[in-house]
Amino acid sequence: MKLRAVFAAIAVVSTGLAVLAAVTDGFRATTSEAAWRLAVGERPQPLPDATLIDQSGRSLRLSALRGRRVLIEFFYTSCPAICGLLASQFQAGFERLISQSEGPEILLLSVSFDPERDTVTELADYAARLGADGQIWRVARVNDPIELRRLLDASGVVVLPDGAGGFVHNAAIYLVDAEGRLTRVYDPEAAERAVAELGG
């Protein structure tokens, strides 16, 4: 093998490794979800404001929750799979929060991405089944589809119709800090741990 070819091979390997490192965040993320979690952890992402309608039919702006940390999950009530795990985790976190003698500094917010079927009545039934109190844990929908789309995009949530009337979506728990910025993405089974870590 000629010397020129040896140098060429070394240059190719060096460049190739550099490119692979660049597109995987230093070999740490090969999937979009992992890359998003890394990005959020390193650079808090601002969340757009949105008008939420909760299980009692009350309207509130997402920005009105600033000043307190909020754990958010995105779900739809007729989900047959992962949303149930998220809900049970929020239940465990909620029980931990209400057991505190002082007022909790963390709020829980479940946001439906299926406004067509998840009416306020449907949300109220869902909240009642889970025991969400409407104060510490709110279950809500976003009426405006544009606001919902912006909120999902800013949170890194991709929702795809599954062809059977439901949705396939990435499931996670999102920590929003007191300034309204997305600062961390937890695994779906980590809500109770997240509450504990956050001092709740």
Add this chain to the structure above:
Amino acid sequence: MIPGLLLYVVLVMPPVAARLEGSMVGHMLVQIPLLALAGGLVARGVVDGRGAVLAGFNAGGFPGLLVAAFAAAVWMLPRMLDAALRSPLIEATKFTSVPLLVGVPLALSWPLLPPVARAFVGANLISHAAVLGWLYTVAPNRLCTRYLFDQQATVGVALLVVAMALLVGWGWVAIAGAPIGFWSRDRTHSPLS
């Protein structure tokens, strides 16, 4: 050269691209390999002109093979498939880089590789397809956020089929020999052997 250009033009057509990218199998196992094939066919058409210029840098074919391997590795990353669907710039990068950095160097380098290197590449291709296929079929989470879970499992099965087909094809060529005229006249045995 002309078949490669024609293939590329067809693949770039928006309805064809949309159709292939509509499924994970179409995107990962049809569109990207065909883009590489288009680049390779074009390169084989102009190899006499450009091959001599690059021959010194690609002696033995290893540098070119490495270019193709790294470029292919980038476009097999699940996040790059997602990114191509999300960003027109990344999509354009895919349509440019796969033919130029996978197909062209592979076509120019393969004839230069010694038989043992071809065997190494073939064995690696089969084993990687099999392992990746198995991983895609058992992965509990979606690797691409833009594709449904069942499409991921389909890619896994398809990769296992590809691995099996390559293995059978390789075995057939090794035992029965290549079809007459398939390889160059003076080669009577498989280039992988």
